[in-house]
Amino acid sequence: MNLNPRSLRPRNVRARLTLWYVAILAGLLLIYGASTSAFLLFQLRSQLDRLAIEDLETVEGFLSFGPDGKVVLRSDYHDHPYPAEMQERLLEVRDAGGAVLFRNELLGNRELGGTPQADEGTATYSQRSIRLSDGTPVRLISKRHRLDGRPTLIRVGFSEEPLWQSFWQVVIGLIAGLPLALGLAGMGGYLLAKHALSPIERMARRAHEINAERLSARLEVENPHDELGLLAQAFNETLARLERSFEQLRRFTSDASHEIRTPLTAIRSVGEVGLRKQGSSDHYREVIGSMLEESGRLSRLVDSLLTIARADSGQVQLARMTIPVLPFVREAISLLDVLAEEKVQHLSLEGDADAKVEADPAILRQVVINLLDNAIKYSPAGGDISVRVVHVLNGHAADQIAIEVEDCGPGIPAEHRDRVFDRFYRVDEGRSREAGGAGLGLAIAKWGSNAHGGHLELDCPPQGGCIFRVLLPGRDTRA
Amino acid sequence: MRILVVEDERKVAKALKEGLEAESYSVDIAHTGEEGFFLMNSQMFDLLVLDVMLPGRSGLEILSALRLRGPRIPVLLLTAKDAVEDRVKGLDAGADDYLVKPFAFPELLARVRALLRRGKSEPVTSLQVQDLHMDLVSRAVRRGAQTIDLTAREFEVLEYLLRHQGQVVSREMLARDVWKETTRHTPLDNVIDVHMARLRRKIDERFPVKLVHTVRGVGFVLKSERANEP
Numbered sequence: 252m253n254l255n256p257r258s259l260r261p262r263n264v265r266a267r268l269t270l271w272y273v274a275i276l277a278g279l280l281l282i283y284g285a286s287t288s289a290f291l292l293f294q295l296r297s298q299l300d301r302l303a304i305e306d307l308e309t310v311e312g313f314l315s316f317g318p319d320g321k322v323v324l325r326s327d328y329h330d331h332p333y334p335a336e337m338q339e340r341l342l343e344v345r346d347a348g349g350a351v352l353f354r355n356e357l358l359g360n361r362e363l364g365g366t367p368q369a370d371e372g373t374a375t376y377s378q379r380s381i382r383l384s385d386g387t388p389v390r391l392i393s394k395r396h397r398l399d400g401r402p403t404l405i406r407v408g409f410s411e412e413p414l415w416q417s418f419w420q421v422v423i424g425l426i427a428g429l430p431l432a433l434g435l436a437g438m439g440g441y442l443l444a445k446h447a448l449s450p451i452e453r454m455a456r457r458a459h460e461i462n463a464e465r466l467s468a469r470l471e472v473e474n475p476h477d478e479l480g481l482l483a484q485a486f487n488e489t490l491a492r493l494e495r496s497f498e499q500l501r502r503f504t505s506d507a508s509h510e511i512r513t514p515l516t517a518i519r520s521v522g523e524v525g526l527r528k529q530g531s532s533d534h535y536r537e538v539i540g541s542m543l544e545e546s547g548r549l550s551r552l553v554d555s556l557l558t559i560a561r562a563d564s565g566q567v568q569l570a571r572m573t574i575p576v577l578p579f580v581r582e583a584i585s586l587l588d589v590l591a592e593e594k595v596q597h598l599s600l601e602g603d604a605d606a607k608v609e610a611d612p613a614i615l616r617q618v619v620i621n622l623l624d625n626a627i628k629y630s631p632a633g634g635d636i637s638v639r640v641v642h643v644l645n646g647h648a649a650d651q652i653a654i655e656v657e658d659c660g661p662g663i664p665a666e667h668r669d670r671v672f673d674r675f676y677r678v679d680e681g682r683s684r685e686a687g688g689a690g691l692g693l694a695i696a697k698w699g700s701n702a703h704g705g706h707l708e709l710d711c712p713p714q715g716g717c718i719f720r721v722l723l724p725g726r727d728t729r730a
Numbered sequence: 731m732r733i734l735v736v737e738d739e740r741k742v743a744k745a746l747k748e749g750l751e752a753e754s755y756s757v758d759i760a761h762t763g764e765e766g767f768f769l770m771n772s773q774m775f776d777l778l779v780l781d782v783m784l785p786g787r788s789g790l791e792i793l794s795a796l797r798l799r800g801p802r803i804p805v806l807l808l809t810a811k812d813a814v815e816d817r818v819k820g821l822d823a824g825a826d827d828y829l830v831k832p833f834a835f836p837e838l839l840a841r842v843r844a845l846l847r848r849g850k851s852e853p854v855t856s857l858q859v860q861d862l863h864m865d866l867v868s869r870a871v872r873r874g875a876q877t878i879d880l881t882a883r884e885f886e887v888l889e890y891l892l893r894h895q896g897q898v899v900s901r902e903m904l905a906r907d908v909w910k911e912t913t914r915h916t917p918l919d920n921v922i923d924v925h926m927a928r929l930r931r932k933i934d935e936r937f938p939v940k941l942v943h944t945v946r947g948v949g950f951v952l953k954s955e956r957a958n959e960p
Contacts, residue, residue, distance in 0.1 A: 536946070540945070540946025540948070543946070543948055544946070544947045546947075547947065586909070589921055589924040589928075592924075620917065624917045
């Protein structure tokens, strides 16, 4: 049979926890039981040893040599009342050569410990466990003793049977209790795990109900400070981000299709209407020209969308080089200067001539041009547009270079400020596409700033106008 | 001059054929890579206009095979992909020029002319249309007897128009060749329009015959009379 060990693993955490719990507890109980039993055995033995030594000392005094050269135990010894164990005494006396001089009745003809060992009982008492010829386990205490001036070896033994009996009783009791204890612990552990994990089950059920259509639902956080609360909060934050990006995507898709549909509709209706009546070649030239204008607008829109898509997917590789900011901005201004001149606007540039950044010139140029274009578009005729290049000192943090473009337009109402950088977003919905463009300029400028590790921010001073500020990490001139 | 156009989109192919034929080129069309490759090997052409995305063998494959065989015929690639690496791939495969769809037809014409003219250009020191005269060495411009003052940018624009006189010049062409703008979505159209308006004011306003004309939806053209407009 092919048994995959993984298939034996319990599927849920609850069962796995319980299993681990029971296994660890069983291990601990076994170690505890074994050491308790060993200690008990040791205790019982030393107790027996003490009794035996006491008895041996007593017996010594009652031993003497008889007339036949054998050793006798004086009978008045039995008159003394002794504990029951003493009645069980086994006694043997041997001479120095090892010949048996005495064996008591209980011992009979059985050997008690056999031939004396070399060091047996020489210094003080020696003790060991032996077995009699009939298999009885016996604790043996020996002592060398001069009896009536002759060296003898006295051996006293007691059966260990009662000792082992109580030992095994305890061991059996422990073993018998083990499954019961483990069973109870397992049940308790299971219930505990179930209780502890039940919020997770609830969270999982709730999470299942949350899908793309119902992203607004959230997990309930029972205790925001415990582990499960933290998990639920993290999950909720992820959901919120997901919901935001879904919302962004939805808005983007609908805005993009609107922006694409508008020129398409124009192309179609201009063409259809143009074909309805027979006209001069000038008429057709006019119609086709108008359609071409719209298709040009459509291509530019698609180009911008491609730029954004490429930026979103992180496909854009920055070709960074050191750029002196002031001449770079001056060049961009000279490009758009004519537009300001047409509106009799005054475009001024001032700032730090030493400011340098590491940037991709094509992308940074687009950022600056988009901001300038925006400022010219929204400033009234005759207005002032000032561009500043500023070195921003941030204490010990890395310095930043700011490129500020300040217009004297109507400003941006507070409720629109967060969203002006969104794609296709126009502050004034009614503004025509001719005047406002597709609403991608600031979105691209923002992306371009972020791509360089900087950002684009908007300030609206109370006296009116807007300041768009590109903050870029400055090049470390000290290095 | 014989041109082979390999383009699978029939409408585009037809428009290219008609447009090029109107400029007095003789045009053959192939709708698949295989067909194009066969025609190229069996007949002689002066120029190849090749779409990159073709059913069957791609334009780049055909181009590589063509370059291996030897005959040095100029190739203009057309593609809808404008990522830099696509452009590099096309030029590496042996293309002489590269045009991204959607393109302005005047631009295609300008490039076709440039490719066919390649190696035959003679140095020019002055340009002229009717009574408008530009001296490229002294950078002096005059119309009739009147000297016209132009800014550096206006001079460049006028030079470009004069070099392409009688041909429509699109805003994209001006942006790329005069302003040296590489990305297509930089908002330069307004800038170009302003410059064109100023140029017009300087060279046309005080004269009865207008030289600069707007072709709506396409671009501008510099020519002497209004009679034979394209």
